[in-house]
């Protein structure tokens with residue numbers, strides 16, 4: 001199975017190498033800003049001409065904003081715009097132009113409705129102070145040295161890795177990996193190189209080919225598995241919160257930058273900002289490490305994993321819960337499970353966003369109309385089952401796997417798409433007034449279409 005995968009390593013740059021990389025990142029920014037100004041000038045000119053009533057065919061001609069067109073225009077203009085262009089690799093300018101071409105395409109597609117998800121804004125100019133320094137090389141000498149402690153990149157030469165690259169080097173040596181590009185980037189105060197690699201992965205089967213696992217993600221426990229296992233929520237951000245508040249307070253007391261007066265930040269402010277940034281990076285690193293270990297373990301073991309299709313973007317908007325949900329990384333769990341089930345020969349089933357996994361009894365299938373968030377125990381009125389609320393939900397999710405047909409319920413749908421899990425054994429009934437099943441006397445909530453849809457066994 002061929003996949004595109006990233007291998008990312010921390011770098012130890014010498015001061016001279018750091019200057020070189022920053023010069024390349026600056027070159028990318030210059031090309032980006034120059035091309036953006038050119039596209040904007042033509043767009044503004046056309047808009048102005050339209051207001052004067054100039055007919056459509058007499059307007060200033062449009063400029064193409066595809067990458068080849070931008071590159072061609074840049075190569076004509078670069079002796080004037082950047083007389084120093086020979087000092088940097090052409091890949092540096094390509095990095096900036098490529099970013100712009102993508103940004104403009106995303107903006108245009110979003111405006112014409114071709115792109116799902118949130119609206120994308122018009123690209124802005126990049127600033128030396130605010131943008132993340134990065135440069136991507138896609139041609140030339142890109143290799144990992146045989147000592148596995150150094151990488152060689154065009155123009156930048158031999159860079160020392162902070163960690164050993166043996167995982168990637170082994171794959172390259174036995175011919176199952178091919179480096180397509182390398183991106184050097186500064187994030188969280190540290191330089192990284194990320195290789196975009198085409199990897200030939202061996203076909204794998206999960207350790208338990210027939211096994212089904214329901215995963216109920218939450219805040220109290222990061223995940224409750226249908227096997228009864230509880231995965232603790234480490235709450236990295238909560239534990240680091242106090243220190244971060246202190247760092248943020250210390251930062252606020254120092255002389256920061258002011259865009260109105262053009263005041264530069266003080267050295268102390270910059271050092272304090274870096275300290276706060278490192279604290280955030282540490283939280284992100286801990287979280288990513290924990291989630292990867294969890295999702296790898298689950299997808300290596302179980303052939304079918306069922307999770308709920310949660311509206312994470314909507315939940316993040318909740319002021320009280322948003323921080324905790326972001327800290328737990330719900331969306332990241334789902335993203336990792338999606339591709340890792342593919343790598344390990346399993347499949348992921350997404351339960352419909354409106355599927356009442358918490359309200360259904362995992363013993364007899366009766367659906368409660370009301371279940372307060374404070375009720376931590378699920379108590380069934382018809383069969384007398386008493387079970388932890390989240391474990392009940394996880395078991396219901398696992399049971400969905402038997403009902404869901406294989407077709408159409410594999411990997412996650414694209415962003416913005418609202419795909420429903422087909423349920424073979426369950427049909428949706430619209431409840432009519434006075435037809436509530438025995439034992440359920442709840443009223444239908446007036447605004448919720450969720451409450452109107454009751455799932456009942458068809459057979």
Ligand SMILES: [Zn+2]
Pocket residue numbers: 361362363364365366380381382383384385
């Ligand atoms: Zn029951």
